[in-house]
Amino acid sequence: MEGSNYTLFDLSYLDLAIGLALILIVAGLSRWQQLKLEGELVIAAARTCLQLLAVGYILKYIFTLNHPFLIILVIVVMIVVASRTVKGRQKKQTRELSYLVGFAMTVGSGISLFIATQIMLQIKPWYEPHYLIPLAGMVIGNSMNGATLAVERIDSEIEARKMEIEAYLALGATAKQAAGKCIRAAMKAAMIPTINSMMVVGIVSLPGMMTGQILSGTSPIIAFKYQIIIMYMIAFSVAVILHR
Amino acid sequence: MNNPKIELLNVQKTRNGTVILKEINLKFISGKRHILLGPSGAGKTTLLRLLNRMDDPSSGEIFYDENNIKNIPILELRRKVGMVFQIPVTFEGTVKDNLMVPYRLGVISGNADENELEKALELSGLQTEYLGRKASELSVGEKQRLNVARALLNKPEVLLLDEPTSALDSESANKLLHSVKELNEVLGLTVIMVTHQLENARLFGGKIIHIANGTVVREGEEEGFFLNSLSSNMS
Ligand SMILES: Nc1ncnc2c1ncn2[C@@H]1O[C@H](COP(=O)(O)OP(=O)(O)OP(=O)(O)O)[C@@H](O)[C@H]1O
Ligand SMILES: [Mg+2]
Numbered sequence: 001m002e003g004s005n006y007t008l009f010d011l012s013y014l015d016l017a018i019g020l021a022l023i024l025i026v027a028g029l030s031r032w033q034q035l036k037l038e039g040e041l042v043i044a045a046a047r048t049c050l051q052l053l054a055v056g057y058i059l060k061y062i063f064t065l066n067h068p069f070l071i072i073l074v075i076v077v078m079i080v081v082a083s084r085t086v087k088g089r090q091k092k093q094t095r096e097l098s099y100l101v102g103f104a105m106t107v108g109s110g111i112s113l114f115i116a117t118q119i120m121l122q123i124k125p126w127y128e129p130h131y132l133i134p135l136a137g138m139v140i141g142n143s144m145n146g147a148t149l150a151v152e153r154i155d156s157e158i159e160a161r162k163m164e165i166e167a168y169l170a171l172g173a174t175a176k177q178a179a180g181k182c183i184r185a186a187m188k189a190a191m192i193p194t195i196n197s198m199m200v201v202g203i204v205s206l207p208g209m210m211t212g213q214i215l216s217g218t219s220p221i222i223a224f225k226y227q228i229i230i231m232y233m234i235a236f237s238v239a240v241i242l243h244r
Numbered sequence: 245m246n247n248p249k250i251e252l253l254n255v256q257k258t259r260n261g262t263v264i265l266k267e268i269n270l271k272f273i274s275g276k277r278h279i280l281l282g283p284s285g286a287g288k289t290t291l292l293r294l295l296n297r298m299d300d301p302s303s304g305e306i307f308y309d310e311n312n313i314k315n316i317p318i319l320e321l322r323r324k325v326g327m328v329f330q331i332p333v334t335f336e337g338t339v340k341d342n343l344m345v346p347y348r349l350g351v352i353s354g355n356a357d358e359n360e361l362e363k364a365l366e367l368s369g370l371q372t373e374y375l376g377r378k379a380s381e382l383s384v385g386e387k388q389r390l391n392v393a394r395a396l397l398n399k400p401e402v403l404l405l406d407e408p409t410s411a412l413d414s415e416s417a418n419k420l421l422h423s424v425k426e427l428n429e430v431l432g433l434t435v436i437m438v439t440h441q442l443e444n445a446r447l448f449g450g451k452i453i454h455i456a457n458g459t460v461v462r463e464g465e466e467e468g469f470f471l472n473s474l475s476s477n478m479s
Contacts (some may be wrong), residue, residue, distance in 0.1 A: 167333035169389075170296060172323040172351035172398060 008216050020045065057135065068127040075136045079105050082144040089148045091155050101147050109139045112234075138209065142194065142234040148189035157182035194234055247273040248307070249402060249434045250295060250325075255304035257290055257458075264290050265458045269306070272402075272436055273479075277428050277450025280438045287458040288438040289330075290341035292404050295436065296325040318346040323351055326395035327404040333388035338389055339365075342379045346397045356409040359399065368393040376427070385416035392424065403427065409444060421448050424436060 023045040027038040062070055083102035090097055113136055117123050123131045158165065161182060168178035176183075201207060214220055248271035257265040263285045272278050280288045293299045294306060307312045313321055335342050340361065347356045349395055361370045368389040374382075379390060388408055394405060405424065409417035426449060428435045439445055445452055446466065454462040 163329070163331065163333050163337070167329065168333075168349070169321060170298065170327040170329075170344075171346055171349065171394065172319050173349045174319065179350055193467065 016049070016064050020049075025200070051188055059129075060131070063129050065075055066129065071127045071129045071132055074129075074133060075109075075140075078136060078140045079109070082140050083147075086147045086151055094191055097151070099153075104147070105140060105143050109136060134209070139234055146190040146194065149193070150186040153186035153189040154182055156181075157185050247274050247309075247400045248272060250436075251292075251307040253305045253307070253308075254307060255291075255294065256428045257294065257299070257300045258302045259289075260325055265294075265361075265459060266300070267459060270453065270460060270463075272434060273451070274434055275432045276434060277425065277435075277448060278436045279439065279448055279450060279452045280436065281442070281445050281452055282455035283440060286440075286455045288440070288455055289406055289425075289454065290458075292327075292406050292436065292438055294420055295402070295404055296327050297329070305318040305431065319351070323398045324400055325415045326389045326400035327396055328388070328395055328406065328408050330407045332384065334382070334387055334390065334479045337379060338375065339370075339379050339382070340379050342390055343397060345394060351398055360459060364393040364396040367396060367423070367427060381414075385413075385420065387422070388412065392427075396427070396430060400433065402434040402436065405435070407438050407440070409439070409441075409449060415417075417444070418447065418448050425449070 023041065027041050030037040030041060062074060079102055083105060086101045087095075087098040113132070116135060116214050118126060119132055121131060121184075158179065165178045165182075169175070195206075210220075213222070250270075250272040252268050252270045255265060255268040255317065256263065262340060264345060273392070280291060282288050284420055286375065294301050300314075301454045308316060308325070323441070330399070335345055337346065343364065344356050347354075354458060361375065365372055365374060368385060370393065371388045374390075379387070382390060388411070392403075392405075392408070403424070404453045424435060424437070428450075429435050435450070437444075437448060439448075449466040452466055453460055
């Protein structure tokens with residue numbers, strides 16, 4: 001392996017406290033500039049710390065147990081939380097939307113995860129959590145963002161084009177025909193961030209996973225291949241979710 | 245031919261807990277002109293929108309040719325019951341593109357026939373030279389005529405008009421009313437028009453249905469309708 005004399009340094013809790021000091025400085029600045037963000041900032045910082053700590057320990061436990069049922073359960077929880085988050089973004093909140101998004105996410109992420117882990121990487125055992133869980137997290141997280149954008153955009157488009165939609169309906173158009181333009185606009189809006197990040201990846205931004213792999217001593221070339229797979233998976237899942 | 249084309253039985257509409265229409269019992273006669281007359285907020289638009297199922301009543305039944313409209317496929321109902329809104333809606337492109345929409349949607353099968361388009365335009369009071377004009381650049385009155393023409397292409401049996409003249413000056417308003425009146429007389433179309441202006445009702449003629457506070461307060465033929473209201477006011 002390249003970088004053979006490379007060691008990954010552990011962080012002590014004292015180091016985390018130093019990080020926290022940075023947040024306190026930002027909070028101080030916010031107070032000074034009267035941005036009134038300091039309350040939220042402190043809560044957000046505390047939540048980041050607690051949530052990640054909890055997840056870190058849960059993942060460690062899951063990795064040790066290494067049971068397929070538990071790993072699938074983690075992915076299911078991710079999908080449920082993600083679809084509920086998308087629903088929360090919709091003005092007229094409906095239960096169906098949550099199910100619909102959940103279903104689309106299961107199909108979209110499911111297919112791309114299957115292709116990546118079983119056909120490309122061929123991980124053994126098939127549920128190897130070191131691969132499955134972070135990959136699922138990234139794909140589901142990005143699908144969630146795509147779906148959120150789509151839902152928000154559909155709401156605002158329908159609002160703006162209400163009269164046009166009603167005119168189509170009154171002429172005997174189906175709901176799908178009448179809202180066709182809105183649906184297309186929403187799908188485009190949702191794909192744009194994914195396409196943008198594929199355009200500039202590595203130039204403007206170094207993605208989190210690639211950074212993480214390089215930090216932990218993986219060859220940048222391997223990290224790059226993984227990243228490509230991930231980006232394509234995300235594009236695919238976002239596209240699937242938009243087509244419901 | 246005195247069959248009711250559309251009949252409402254004890255129709256009620258509530259929105260967010262408030263009653264907007266109550267105990268509406270009405271018959272719209274086949275081939276006749278009808279006017280829904282009443283002050284702003286009376287519930288005229290709400291009532292009209294129930295007739296092509298843009299909305300559904302909270303209770304009560306509506307019949308079309310003696311069939312409950314819930315049992316008629318909604319797209320078929322909307323083809324038979326055309327609607328023109330208060331504010332005209334134009335789609336992208338030329339007047340011709342707009343008139344092609346019913347074909348493009350597949351509401352009318354087969355290819356667009358130029359003759360049909362021209363006929364619909366003329367019936368609505370627009371010359372055929374308008375076909376190539378950009379729809380968004382028409383005057384409001386012309387747009388409203390385009391909306392009528394577009395609705396006619398579906399060969400509807402009933403035409404619903406929601407204050408089609410409200411955005412027009414009185415001269416173009418009179419012209420439009422005249423055109424719609426002719427549609428009724430020439431094509432035998434059943435017409436239901438909403439207005440809050442007495443003069444429009446007078447000019448248009450037909451059966452007048454007076455609506456106030458979400459209910460029908462009086463109905464009758466145009467001849468005599470205003471006379472009666474005068475005498476009842478005096479007594
Ligand atoms: N979506 C809605 N939600 C709640 N109330 C509504 C809604 N639409 C209409 N209303 C109320 O119902 C009543 C009747 O409205 P409607 O639009 O049918 O009146 P209208 O007779 O057509 O009046 P106008 O002549 O001003 O067009 C009004 O008081 C209106 O505020
Ligand atoms: Mg109205």
